[in-house]
Amino acid sequence: MTTLNELRAAVPAQGWLGEALERVAGDPGAIGRLFPAAGRRVGRDALADVPGWSADEAARVQLLAALPADRVAAEAEGLYRYGDAAEKRAVLKALPLLPIADEGVPLLQDAIRTNDTRLVAAALGPYARHLDDAAWRQAVLKCVFMGLPLSSVDSLDERADAELATMLRGLVEERQAAGRDMAPDALALLDRLKGL
Amino acid sequence: MRIFDPHIHMTSRTTDDYERMAAAGITAIVEPAFWLGQPRTSVGSFTDYFDSLVGWEPFRASQFGVRHHATIALNPKEANDPRCREVLDLLPRYLEKDGVVAVGEVGYDSMTPEEDEVFAAQLALAVEHELPALVHTPHRDKARGTERTLAVVAESGIEPGHVVVDHLNEVTVGLVRDSGCWLAFSIYPDTKMSPPRMVNILREYGLERMLVNSAADWGRSDPLLTRTTADAMLAAGFSEDDVDRVLWRNPVDFYGQSGRLDLSDVEKEATFAGNSILRGGS
Numbered sequence: 001m002t003t004l005n006e007l008r009a010a011v012p013a014q015g016w017l018g019e020a021l022e023r024v025a026g027d028p029g030a031i032g033r034l035f036p037a038a039g040r041r042v043g044r045d046a047l048a049d050v051p052g053w054s055a056d057e058a059a060r061v062q063l064l065a066a067l068p069a070d071r072v073a074a075e076a077e078g079l080y081r082y083g084d085a086a087e088k089r090a091v092l093k094a095l096p097l098l099p100i101a102d103e104g105v106p107l108l109q110d111a112i113r114t115n116d117t118r119l120v121a122a123a124l125g126p127y128a129r130h131l132d133d134a135a136w137r138q139a140v141l142k143c144v145f146m147g148l149p150l151s152s153v154d155s156l157d158e159r160a161d162a163e164l165a166t167m168l169r170g171l172v173e174e175r176q177a178a179g180r181d182m183a184p185d186a187l188a189l190l191d192r193l194k195g196l
Numbered sequence: 197m198r199i200f201d202p203h204i205h206m207t208s209r210t211t212d213d214y215e216r217m218a219a220a221g222i223t224a225i226v227e228p229a230f231w232l233g234q235p236r237t238s239v240g241s242f243t244d245y246f247d248s249l250v251g252w253e254p255f256r257a258s259q260f261g262v263r264h265h266a267t268i269a270l271n272p273k274e275a276n277d278p279r280c281r282e283v284l285d286l287l288p289r290y291l292e293k294d295g296v297v298a299v300g301e302v303g304y305d306s307m308t309p310e311e312d313e314v315f316a317a318q319l320a321l322a323v324e325h326e327l328p329a330l331v332h333t334p335h336r337d338k339a340r341g342t343e344r345t346l347a348v349v350a351e352s353g354i355e356p357g358h359v360v361v362d363h364l365n366e367v368t369v370g371l372v373r374d375s376g377c378w379l380a381f382s383i384y385p386d387t388k389m390s391p392p393r394m395v396n397i398l399r400e401y402g403l404e405r406m407l408v409n410s411a412a413d414w415g416r417s418d419p420l421l422t423r424t425t426a427d428a429m430l431a432a433g434f435s436e437d438d439v440d441r442v443l444w445r446n447p448v449d450f451y452g453q454s455g456r457l458d459l460s461d462v463e464k465e466a467t468f469a470g471n472s473i474l475r476g477g478s
């Protein structure tokens with residue numbers, strides 16, 4: 001799993017970000033205006049050293065991590081609630097790196113309900129270990145249904161079970177009946193689950 | 197031909213429209229927040245709407261290669277409803293979003309004291325957030341409404357070059373031109389403005405600070421009328437460069453003043469397709 005230190009190394013706390021982190025630590029409410037501005041300030045390039053992460057996401061995670069611990073859950077909820085798609089995605093990706101227990105689960109559930117593939121994918125990172133099995137299986141099935149690569153699902157092989165295999169087989173049957181293809185990564189997963 | 201529709205309400209349009217627009221060359225759009233036809237009765241229905249303007253709608257547009265930006269405001273009609281006024285307190289959150297390139301639509305509907313207050317407050321927000329403003333002119337009592345609009349704009353201290361005044365016609369074009377504000381025309385079947393009338397206005401007043409939009413929404417409207425107008429310009433003897441100026445470079449210059457317009461995806465595609473030339477200035 002990506003760590004906070006890797007993100008800090010990739011987007012160092014200098015200039016705008018350095019000042020923003022200090023402000024947030026002293027005045028947690030300031031994050032409401034700083035969080036949306038992060039992309040314009042630090043850019044949105046993909047980070048070569050941290051695959052799957054962009055500069056704005058790394059900055060936003062650091063902003064959340066700079067909050068006093070007792071404010072993190074509430075601010076994350078508000079930033080997600082009023083966030084655009086990129087902000088929501090950053091909050092979802094930050095969840096496993098923040099000092100919170102399962103308070104972020106309603107945000108995952110919201111993201112999984114959407115039809116925005118970027119949000120569904122971001123909801124299935126390491127924090128998805130807090131989802132119960134039924135919700136997690138439905139989310140994985142939705143990924144396959146939406147054509148998302150299963151590589152975005154954290155701990156897929158550890159968690160995939162016989163029930164998920166049954167659900168995937170049902171989808172394969174429907175697709176075959178309709179003369180449509182099933183994604184190769186889903187078929188490969190089914191193959192790995194054969195013994196179950 | 198590349199076309200930027202600077203005012204279109206895609207929330208009210210179907211996915212087929214996105215497909216047809218992309219095929220017609222309309223690859224960049226701005227969707228202003230406005231009235232939905234059905235009155236809202238609480239702040240929550242505004243925030244859900246704003247969320248879709250900065251979340252779902254840009255995603256939907258991107259599926260068709262169309263770049264979507266938005267403007268955010270409390271519209272004049274609902275400024276008169278006390279149940280909606282509280283949304284003013286939430287606007288600053290949305291005015292910081294990457295995809296928000298102006299405050300709008302603001303302006304007058306029935307020219308009430310409530311509208312005065314909300315209009316002035318939102319022009320102040322535009323100044324504070326360093327954003328341009330999209331100002332709608334009333335459909336009834338338009339000439340006097342436009343005069344009063346320009347007076348409020350002048351009083352607010354916002355730079356005229358940061359303001360576009362929309363839904364203009366032959367009667368109001370001169371007033372706005374003299375104010376230094378940008379001029380926008382909504383090409384709407386039968387009512388606001390037609391392609392041939394638009395061509396005549398461009399002939400008479402020139403291309404500077406001129407914007408052409410479809411303002412397509414839930415009413416009888418057509419998202420391809422920007423393209424129809426471009427074709428009418430060519431047929432009337434305007435050059436391809438003139439069309440590109442009015443229907444691409446002008447909206448890019450106006451909304452570009454926000455510092456948040458990001459057309460990198462569509463400009464790359466236009467270059468690859470080889471059907472448009474990326475020009476710097478005019």
Ligand SMILES: [Zn+2]
Nearest residue numbers: 228230301411
């Ligand atoms: Zn409109």
